[in-house]
Amino acid sequence: MSEPHPKPKAKKRFEVKVPDPYMFVRTLGQGRFGSVHEVSKTPTDEHFAMKILTFSSEADYKKNEHEISKLSKNQHRNVVRFVQAIEGDLAHFVVLELCSHSLQDELSEHKKLGGKMDVVRVYGVMRDVLNGIAYLHLRGEIYGDLKGSNVLIGKDGVAKLGDFGGVVGAGTMKTSNPAESGTMQFWAPELFKKADGAESSVGSRAGDMWAFGQLLLEMLTGRSWIVGESAVDIQQSVLEFDIGKICEREGIVGEVQVLLSLLLSETPSKRMSSVELVRSNRLQSILGPETPLSRFFAAQLEAANNELKSTRQQLLQQQSPTVSSPDNSRIQSLETELLAAQEEIRRLKESARTQRDESSSAQTTTFTQASFDFTDPSHFRVDNNIITRTDAGKNEDGNTRYSSVFLTDVLETGVISVEITLHSQNNGDLYFGLIDSNRPIPEIGYRVGCYLDNSAGLSYYGYLWSSSHSSKECFPYLSQGDSIRMEVDLNSTPRTLQFFVNEKAGKYFMSGIPSSVRIGFSIQHENSSIRIDNLLRLPRPTPTSMRMKKLKW
Numbered sequence: 001m002s003e004p005h006p007k008p009k010a011k012k013r014f015e016v017k018v019p020d021p022y023m024f025v026r027t028l029g030q031g032r033f034g035s036v037h038e039v040s041k042t043p044t045d046e047h048f049a050m051k052i053l054t055f056s057s058e059a060d061y062k063k064n065e066h067e068i069s070k071l072s073k074n075q076h077r078n079v080v081r082f083v084q085a086i087e088g089d090l091a092h093f094v095v096l097e098l099c100s101h102s103l104q105d106e107l108s109e110h111k112k113l114g115g116k117m118d119v120v121r122v123y124g125v126m127r128d129v130l131n132g133i134a135y136l137h138l139r140g141e142i143y144g145d146l147k148g149s150n151v152l153i154g155k156d157g158v159a160k161l162g163d164f165g166g167v168v169g170a171g172t173m174k175t176s177n178p179a180e181s182g183t184m185q186f187w188a189p190e191l192f193k194k195a196d197g198a199e200s201s202v203g204s205r206a207g208d209m210w211a212f213g214q215l216l217l218e219m220l221t222g223r224s225w226i227v228g229e230s231a232v233d234i235q236q237s238v239l240e241f242d243i244g245k246i247c248e249r250e251g252i253v254g255e256v257q258v259l260l261s262l263l264l265s266e267t268p269s270k271r272m273s274s275v276e277l278v279r280s281n282r283l284q285s286i287l288g289p290e291t292p293l294s295r296f297f298a299a300q301l302e303a304a305n306n307e308l309k310s311t312r313q314q315l316l317q318q319q320s321p322t323v324s325s326p327d328n329s330r331i332q333s334l335e336t337e338l339l340a341a342q343e344e345i346r347r348l349k350e351s352a353r354t355q356r357d358e359s360s361s362a363q364t365t366t367f368t369q370a371s372f373d374f375t376d377p378s379h380f381r382v383d384n385n386i387i388t389r390t391d392a393g394k395n396e397d398g399n400t401r402y403s404s405v406f407l408t409d410v411l412e413t414g415v416i417s418v419e420i421t422l423h424s425q426n427n428g429d430l431y432f433g434l435i436d437s438n439r440p441i442p443e444i445g446y447r448v449g450c451y452l453d454n455s456a457g458l459s460y461y462g463y464l465w466s467s468s469h470s471s472k473e474c475f476p477y478l479s480q481g482d483s484i485r486m487e488v489d490l491n492s493t494p495r496t497l498q499f500f501v502n503e504k505a506g507k508y509f510m511s512g513i514p515s516s517v518r519i520g521f522s523i524q525h526e527n528s529s530i531r532i533d534n535l536l537r538l539p540r541p542t543p544t545s546m547r548m549k550k551l552k553w
């Protein structure tokens, strides 16, 4: 006779014991090394997240201490806030800011709804994640475990790095055991190659950037591209990964494709660094600038998303086979709101794009003298695009003085490029730059309004000067025959100005250019001249090295 089936045991409701003055509220999640719970603090009833990291060996204990130390020492707007750590007999209890959900939850929700994340949202989250990663990299750390479940969205809507178990100092050995070192889906190809045959490999900042690229790709395409059940399958998927083919398949072109290729290059040294990416503004220029309106709609979208999620959860908890119609209609109305908000964002982005395209499609061709008016050309002769100082350039007290002349055209939009040649330099100073057209035009006798708190530009001795009185050596001394090109980007946020001498970019660029400007020249000596070679409206700014330093207007 066969044994009767044993009666299944009733599942015990498990309540986690947390130390005073905290009280268990609910379990939020379970990671590889610990569980995370919502707790409330008595008597204030403030709510926090508490991560319980158990230890049963010296090695576990040290690992926990390491995570706590890295987290508490690396506090930043884009890192989850550390409150305190309590050591128990068998576990460390780490108290953290309570976040509303993880990026993984958002990605899963979008996958369920069959859609992709809105690009405004992608930009907002990735900008936050990038700032967090760049902060760690600047401090000589490696994050080591970037993935959706480790990016937490705070109650303030800010995305933060949430799990510091993988953080190591640059160059520290990283174990090749996936159970201990990051998640294999986000491992860069070199980690598999270096781990070959050996027990360990080195984590790197370039490895973090690979994971950042994978996360960005997943957010943009709505799916993960590294797949596989076993470690061997995942390794094969990573080693076969080809961003070019994916972009082709997904119809990703232009700047987004360039950025993804820069992050997901097989060769670590070719990957763009976090700091370069922050400085380059590439993420912003690709995914569109954040505006108060886009922020507003992104917040609305998030609120609608959250409400939809919690309504779904409530319904699931009720576990009622027949869902009452009012709840169904609430879900439907939320879904409609969500679609409307998404549609509005798409519309806004489309109109912003059209405006940008319109302003950049108008190309001004080569400058002709007839097309220009000067504000006060009385101290100059303008002849065949050559502007020559005509008077002796002395003040009444006999000191040398400058005369300035400005184009009357006021520039407010577009990417403007003006190229001049140092035509004949009669041993005196020459300046070339911009003035704020909303401020008074400086008197004759000054450089291009120099030190009048309304101008900035380049001097013949290669210095970039700003109206905030600072000036920096941007190029070596310029000489007769040199070509100087000034490029003003009035579409970017902030507006920028940069110079190129003989098409080589300077060491500095300038930010914070006023919203409307005029181009001007200052010449010190009689018979010194410059030649205006062209004035163009460019479709986009000239790409330059990421290492340029910033000087403020």
Ligand SMILES: Nc1ncnc2c1ncn2[C@@H]1O[C@H](COP(=O)(O)OP(=O)(O)OP(=O)(O)O)[C@@H](O)[C@H]1O
Binding pocket: 028, 029, 030, 031, 032, 033, 034, 035, 036, 049, 051, 080, 096, 097, 098, 099, 100, 101, 102, 145, 149, 150, 152, 162, 163
């Ligand atoms: N401060 C927090 N506020 C709210 N939820 C949190 C917080 N920290 C973690 N969580 C939740 O708890 C879950 C488990 O987090 P944990 O960092 O332990 O592991 P994990 O990242 O999911 O997995 P792994 O250990 O594999 O990295 C997270 O996915 C997240 O949803």
